Amino acid sequence: MSYISLEVNCHEEFIEIFMAELAEIGFSTFQEKEDGNGLFAYSEENQKIEASQIEELFQQYESLTSVTYELGSVEKENWNADWEKNYQPIEVENKILVRADFHPSNPKFPTEIVVTPKMSFGTGHHETTYQMLNLMHDMDLKGAEVLDAGCGTGILAILAAIKGAGKVEAYDIDEWAVENTNENFLLNSVDSSIYKVWQGEVQTIPQASSYDLILANINKNILLADIQHLQKHIKKTGFLMLSGFYENDNRDILNECENCSLELISQSVRNQWSALLLKNNK
Known part of the structure; x- marks a missing residue:
């Protein structure tokens, strides 16, 4: 399988803005350049992102900043080699260390999560994942039933399991994310009897399923469409x-x-x- 790759050269203050904009047109995975002068964006070829969409997006910012870009493609098997060259461990408020299996463990952190992200979103580098991990760390999840909606690497679901959740389920529209999440569960020695991962969208959540906590780190437009569906699966006071x-x-x-x-x-x-924690009152 090949992926669309987009190399963007821009000022550092526009990196997060372009990540959000590119996510809106179908890119799902992002990596900041090591020198801080841009980013790489990736998407499955079946997303069928048109070159004209990308051109129109960057034209909107012509008067605000200088930006250049180059479209290409990357093979599935090449992603990890590129990622390993640039990936650095993430420290979340001295509470959580997110690292790859080729990084050493660090006993000063009470919680460690090991990930191999491949093409999936969610390594702890992005501010959204960082904040979700930080908020989750302070919650009592012992015995809880948790759903990770749009799981990416599965990093949030894995933290729920580490914190003692009794059942952890996760889904993602991306086949590779499902594969990656299952691999990362194994890397973190999560008991296979407590977790389930499947490919799909919000409508594929089993009708009778309900959860103490639902996690959704997805872009704004998808969230606005999905919140009403997710709420139906949150337990009362969940x-x-x-x-x-x-x-x-x-x-x-x-x-x-x-x-x-x-x-x-x-x-x-x-x-x-931004990150928000909400309670179900229905």
């Missing part, structure tokens, strides 16, 4: 944790949550990216 959008988008997200009887409990912001 929780929904959301990220994947800017602080400026909070009002739109919260309006939809209020329509679904979801009450804001806490929130965080990191480099303009």
Whole structure:
């Protein structure tokens, strides 16, 4: 399988903006350049992203910054080699160390998560994943039933399992993300009897399933469409944790949550990216 690759050269302050914009047109995985002067974006070829869409996107920013880009493709088997050259461990507030299996363990962190992300989103580098991990770390999840909606690498589901969740389920539209999540569960020695991962969208959640906590680190437009469906699967007084959008988008997200009887409990912001924890009151 080949993936569309897009190399973007831009000023550092526009990297997060372009990540969000590119996610809107179908790119799903991002990697900042080591020198801070741009990013790499990837998408499955079946997303059928048109070159004209990319051109129109960057034209909107011509008066604000200089930006150049180059389209290409990358084979599935080449991703890990490129990733390993650039990947650095992530420290989440001295609570969690996210590392690859070729990095040494560090006993000063109470929690460690090992990931091999391949083409999947969610390594802890991005502000949204970082904040979700940080919020989750302070929650009591012992015995909880947890769903990771749009799981990417499975990093959030894995943390739930490490924190003692009794059942962890996860889904993603991307076949490779499902494969990657299963591999990462194994890397973290999660008991196979407590987790389940499948390929699909929000409509594929079993009708009778309900959860103490649902995690959704997805872009704004998908969240706005999915929140009403996710709420139906949250237990009474259960929780929904959301990220994947800017602080400026909070009002739109919260309006939809209020329509679904979801009450804001806490929130965080990191480099303009937002994360929300809500309680189900329905």
